[in-house]
Amino acid sequence: MAHWLFKSEPSTWSWDQQVAAGEAGTFWNGVRNHLAKKHLQAMQRGEQGFFYHSNEGKAVVGIVEVIRTYYPDHTDESGRFGMVDIKAVTGLPRPVTLDAIKAEPRLKDMVLVNNARLSVQPVTEAEWAVIRAMGGV
DNA sequence: GCCAACGTTGGC
DNA sequence: GCCAACGTTGGC
Numbered sequence: 001m002a003h004w005l006f007k008s009e010p011s012t013w014s015w016d017q018q019v020a021a022g023e024a025g026t027f028w029n030g031v032r033n034h035l036a037k038k039h040l041q042a043m044q045r046g047e048q049g050f051f052y053h054s055n056e057g058k059a060v061v062g063i064v065e066v067i068r069t070y071y072p073d074h075t076d077e078s079g080r081f082g083m084v085d086i087k088a089v090t091g092l093p094r095p096v097t098l099d100a101i102k103a104e105p106r107l108k109d110m111v112l113v114n115n116a117r118l119s120v121q122p123v124t125e126a127e128w129a130v131i132r133a134m135g136g137v
Numbered sequence: 138g139c140c141a142a143c144g145t146t147g148g149c
Numbered sequence: 150g151c152c153a154a155c156g157t158t159g160g161c
Contacts, residue, residue: 007147
């Protein structure tokens with residue numbers, strides 16, 4: 001199973017809001033980038049990803065799970081982009097900051113480090129394990 | 138189809 | 150708040 005990273009500014013959509021959405025989860029709309037779209041399309045039900053706070057916080061704060069695969073994003077007037085639904089699984093007892101990620105040699109190839117602006121990113125098996133361990137999950 | 142101009146993102 | 154990096158747009 002593949003792993004992912006979902007990036008959001010807390011002022012737009014925060015981890016607390018994701019947790020509040022509960023088991024029903026929410027749609028992850030607003031992606032307008034073709035590479036990010038490709039990742040969304042590749043997602044399978046049950047796959048998990050990190051929830052990352054950009055700008056404010058700058059840390060991986062939780063783990064989410066894909067509960068609905070790719071379908072059209074009703075907020076996209078062009079009709080070119082879609083979205084998935086995700087739900088919160090668990091918060092990280094110790095959020096893993098961007099600084100900590102950059103300081104960890106095993107994470108130097110992470111997309112987050114090399115292409116910070118991509119809003120939906122793939123995470124390798126190794127990276128998944130390292131960050132989970134750092135986060136205390 | 139190229140590429141300059143522009144807008145947006147996100148770290149600092 | 151600044152600005153570098155990047156993606157997109159639109160004129161040619």
